[in-house]
Amino acid sequence: MRVFKLLQLQAAPKSRGAQGSISLEEATIALRIQAGRENHVMKDRYSSIILVREEDKVIHEDVEVDGSKAFWRDLVPRLKAERWLLGLTLLLAILATFAGIHFLIVLPFWIVLVAALLNRSAPASVILSPAKAVAVDGPTSDPLVPALNALDMPVLVVAADETVVFQNIAAEKAFGTIPPNTYLAARVRSPGVLDMIRETMATGKANQIEHTERLPSDAVYVVRVAPAEIGGEGRTPRIFLITFRDISQARRIDRMRSDFVANASHELRTPLASLRGFIETLQGPARNDLKAQEKFFGIMHEQVTRMSRLVDDLLSLSRLELRSHIAPDDPVDLAPLLGHVRDSLLPLARDLDVTVSLVVPDKPVIVQGDRDELIEVFENLIENACKYGQEGKKVDITLRGGEEGAQAEVIVRDYGPGIPAEHVPRITERFYRVNVEASRSKKGTGLGLAIVKHILTRHRARLLIHSEIGKGTTFTVRF
Secondary structure (H helix, E strand, O other): OEEEEEEEOEOOHHHOOOOOOOOHHHHHHHHHHHOOOOOOOOHHHHOOEEEEEEEOOOEEOOOOOOHHHHHHHHHHHHHHHOHHHHHHHHHHHHHHHHHOOOHHHHHHHHHHHHHHHHHOOOOOOOEOOOOOOOOOOOOOOOOHHHHHHOOOOOEEEEEOOOEEEEEOHHHHHHHOOOOOOEEHHHOOOOHHHHHHHHHHHHHOOOEEEEEEEOOOOOEEEEEEEEEEOOOOOOOOOOEEEEEEEEOHHHHHHHHHHHHHHHHHHHHHHHHHHHHHHHHHHHHOOOOOOHHHHHHHHHHHHHHHHHHHHHHHHHHHHHHHHHOOOOOOOEEEEHHHHHHHHHHHHHHHHHHOOOEEEEEOOOOOOEEEEOHHHHHHHHHHHHHHHHHHOHHHOEEEEEEEOOOOOOOOEEEEEEOOOOOOOOOHHHOOOOOOOOOHHHHHHOOOOOOHHHHHHHHHHHOOOEEEEEEEOOOEEEEEEEO
16 A cells, blocks of 8 residues: 655755644645645745655654755756866866966856856755655655545535635536636535535534535535645634535435325325215215115225225335345246237227237247246236327337347337326336326326336346337337
């Protein structure tokens, strides 16, 4: 594992007074100063900090450098750099010796040489101790940049003047590129988020708020801002770390759960209310009316059947969720299975005046699965196609695959009115209906496609839905 060692180096005279221990945050800022990526006011004090990589452990220490030793160590490379001036001076000295020129005439050339050597120093006026100097590996010496970029949540670093000084890769993907020194208010338009950040800047206390980013998509974030002290304890925070934790999926699950409870309650309450009304009628005015009793008993039987079907579907969903992690491994030939499902639904198709066609390959199409569950999948899909695509008068079922290495696909297509695009992503949710009245009139529970989705998830298969208004809907099951 690669770790980091912090060395304090002898710097220019203006910064030599900055001795003593430093914090990790201060060292990081100083590192950015050295790398030319930070123009912070800490530059005056900590311009002598450099980050070097070593192995085994983390050491955070100060290193005193012997200035005289460092000077003589660096003298040789300086002489090499000024070899043209050194050669000229030596030539003049030799000429002066043989020509009898006085030494004072040659002395200015030596003074110029020494001044040039003393003035030629490192850009940051930093001299490294020979015992401690280690080359920094790679073009980027700041370990926080790759660490922040590795996070899957957007992160912004903001200065005390509300300008953005850094954004990680996740933030760039979520909000677009934010140029350095851009005011935060130019990108964050939520007054609540801005007020929270300013409150943290004023009080120095961490805060968080829930925020919905409408564009490019309705993403829900928990925005948290926390101060980071750079100048040591007791000093004013100079930077603020803003994180955006995406809770969109959790909110969608909460919405689906609340919708499920509301819809389940409604679906059960409706037949129960109907049954209660008929029972009260039979106990009162229709006590001795045989015709009314016969009519009411028939309606009550339909309502009880509807509730029974609803409870059965809920139990099926619960059972599928408990077994979703267990993939079935029995070989199932899809061609005869689809033929069986088609034959069982032919009476319904005749009643609806719908023609159901089936096309299968000559070779067997074998998949690993549970036969009964796959029958339930295709019964739901074909029955829905007959009921809701009734206007198109036909339903096509196509099985593809059979060749070695070919992917098995079952395509169920109707030629009905189609499904609006905004409803397609949600039609596999529990109790979700595109047309509530039409669904109830066709005795649907609103759970059929949810059951299909859960069964296919258990079979490690996919359900693809394509629909066009006025042209019909195509359901593709891909194994």
